[in-house]
Amino acid sequence: MAIRIIVTEPDDVLHKKAKEVTKITPNVQKLLTDMADTMYDADGVGLAAPQVGILKRLIVVDVGDDNGLIELINPEIIESNGEQLGSEGCLSIPGLNGQVRRALEVTVKGLDRNGEEVTITGRDLLARAFQHEIDHLNGVLFTDIAERVYDRKLDEEGE
Numbered sequence: 001m002a003i004r005i006i007v008t009e010p011d012d013v014l015h016k017k018a019k020e021v022t023k024i025t026p027n028v029q030k031l032l033t034d035m036a037d038t039m040y041d042a043d044g045v046g047l048a049a050p051q052v053g054i055l056k057r058l059i060v061v062d063v064g065d066d067n068g069l070i071e072l073i074n075p076e077i078i079e080s081n082g083e084q085l086g087s088e089g090c091l092s093i094p095g096l097n098g099q100v101r102r103a104l105e106v107t108v109k110g111l112d113r114n115g116e117e118v119t120i121t122g123r124d125l126l127a128r129a130f131q132h133e134i135d136h137l138n139g140v141l142f143t144d145i146a147e148r149v150y151d152r153k154l155d156e157e158g159e
Contacts, residue, residue, distance in 0.1 A: 002034045003041045004052040006091050009141070011053075014092055018048070018055045018137040021073050024115045028058070032071045032113050035060045044091045046129040048136035051092050059133040063125045070120060075110035075134055077103075084124065088132060088142045089152060098146030102131045 007013055021028060031054060039047040039060055049058040061070045082104030089097045105123045108130050112118050122130050132142060143149050 002030075002037060004034050004038045006038065006042060006047075006051055007053050008092050008094060009143075011092075013050050013053055013055060014136070014141060015139045016050065016055055017139050018050055018057045020057050021111075024073060024111070024113070028056070028073070029113050031056070032058060032060060032073075036062070036069055036071065039091075042091050045125070046133040047091065048133045050136050050139075057137050059130075059137065061126070061129045061133060063129055065126060067120070067122075067126065071113050072108065072110035072118070072120075073113070073115075075108050075130070075137070077106050077130065077134060078109045078119070079107040079121075080127075081105045084128065085147070086128060088128065088146070090132070090142055092136075093141065093143060095152050096143065096149055097152045098142050098149040100128075100132075100142050100146045102128050106130050108134070 035047050045063045046061040049056045057074045080103035084104045085101045088100045106127045107121045109119045
């Protein structure tokens with residue numbers, strides 16, 4: 001188990017587009033494992049490689065549903081439906097939340113850690129997590145697209 005340091009704003013790596021993974025190596029597989037360990041250690045539901053300082057198109061997501069841990073290489077959204085407006089936070093932007101409008105349901109295609117193509121449809125929180133993490137791969141943070149950004153502590157206190 002290796003916990004990586006999570007990069008935080010205003011680090012430039014968070015605003016850059018990640019590069020496609022062209023070959024799945026043991027290092028790529030180890031990075032996926034490290035990312036999952038880091039996400040769980042930080043009590044997150046998703047993590048993208050740029051958040052640990054690596055500009056590669058890798059994400060891990062676990063929203064606590066029956067899907068469990070989802071690891072995706074070169075993920076892309078191939079279909080989206082509906083709309084939801086909800087609160088988001090980010091491990092790379094501690095202390096802030098935002099109201100972000102997202103698709104209610106998305107279908108994502110990518111590769112698993114063994115290079116097999118996978119397609120997963122997510123709804124509600126899973127759809128939100130997929131969109132949030134894929135945005136990271138494109139250098140987009142929730143604060144860039146939020147309708148409103150606010151202090152998480154004030155929100156928890158009900159103010």
